[in-house]
Amino acid sequence: MIVAGIMSGTSADGIDVAFVEIRGSARSHPKLKLLAHEAFPYSTALRQVVLAAMNAKSTTSARLTQLNWRLGLAYADAVAATLERHPLKLDLIGCHGQTLYHQSIPQPYAGKQFACTWQAGESALIAAKIGVPVVSNFRPADMAAGGQGAPLVPMLDYTLFRHPRRNRILQNIGGIANMTAIPANAGPEECFAFDSGPGNMVIDALTLQLFNHRMDRGGAIALKGKVLSSVLKAGLRHPFLREKPPKTAGREQFGREFAADFLANCRKITRKPEDAIATATALTAESIARAYADFCAPQMKDAPIDFILSGGGVRNLTLVQQLTTLLQPHGCRVITSDHFGLPAEAKEAAAFALLAWQTWHRRPSNLPSATGANRPAILGQITYV
Helix, strand or coil, X not given: CEEEEEECCCCCCEEEEEEEEEECCCCCCCEEEEEEEEEEECCHHHHHHHHHHCCCCCCCHHHHHHHHHHHXXXXXXXXXXXXXXXXXXXXXXXXXXXXEEEEEEEEEECCEEEEEEEEECCHHHHHHHHCCCEEECCHHHHHHCCCXXXXXXXXHHHHXXXXXXXXXXXXXXXXXXXXXXXXXXXXHHHCEEEEEEECCHHHHHHHHHHHCCCCCHHHHHXXXXXXXXXXXXXXXXXXXXXXXXXXXXXXXXXXXXXXXXHHHHHHCCCCCHHHHHHHHHHHHHHHHHHHHHHHHHHHCCCCCEEEEEECHHHHCHHHHHHHHHHHHHHCEEEEEHHHHCCCCCCHHHHHHHHHHHHHHCCCCCCCHHHHCCCCCCCCCEEECC
């Protein structure tokens, strides 16, 4: 079965499409082969409305409806463009959608207390244009089972990266950084995963504001700056970073308000914009390293440790070097998923191809040990042609 996975993350920088061949039976673990991967940056106009809608304090029902449909068109166009470059016969599509709001902890609203989430992107438009069924809206079924709806990528991590004699940490650095821990020879119930804190989100926000660039390409700006230790220490005191897993984060924790406060603290010390980027980069590296030390290292077995990076943050060489230095005392070998034949930017899109395949075959695809759910759950909703 050939499945297309579509991913657009909290960085809101664009769409990744992965074509994956998946083989398996009801009694066996699926086997995956990546056939193609393409990336499509959001247009400036689309990125602006996506960022404005995330965790928005005010908007209109009309604007949210329009954005939901506009994203569906963008996803359909991205798959169609990938098919033009890689002509294949697709059987199924898995689309994560664009997270606009994710509240993983129950809160009161209109007389009831509950958790909730919303991933925008009209799946009917994708199914109609491409002509194959679409699985979407993956998070709610896990939340209905008592989970936090995230992280969901651990199913792919366990399927592809478990090893009988090596501990494996799968660290994705997107807008938010998330970590999957797979001890050597672990069963699925021994794996756990969580969001470790900010990934590229704060770096990107400050780079856009201070330099009018979408990202600090290669970490070149951070390399020229100085880390402001007092600002870094204050950032590391964020309550989320001290919470025990399972836990998830998003723009609600590290979005525009956090970035504004972070920059204001930097400007109390220096007006050099490179220092703000350097400090935001250090925040990501330090928070990942501390999350590993606090929550993962005690669970690792007496075996070598592979710390496998993926996501757009892998291309930030300054960030990767800082992280490598911080993890060295823990004996971690830091490498990227490219080393295993899976491009760093393709991993999450491939994950949603796998999750769609699981749903199509009525198989659960959450790991309760990662999300905190009280049971395995079949995720997603199917839109037929």
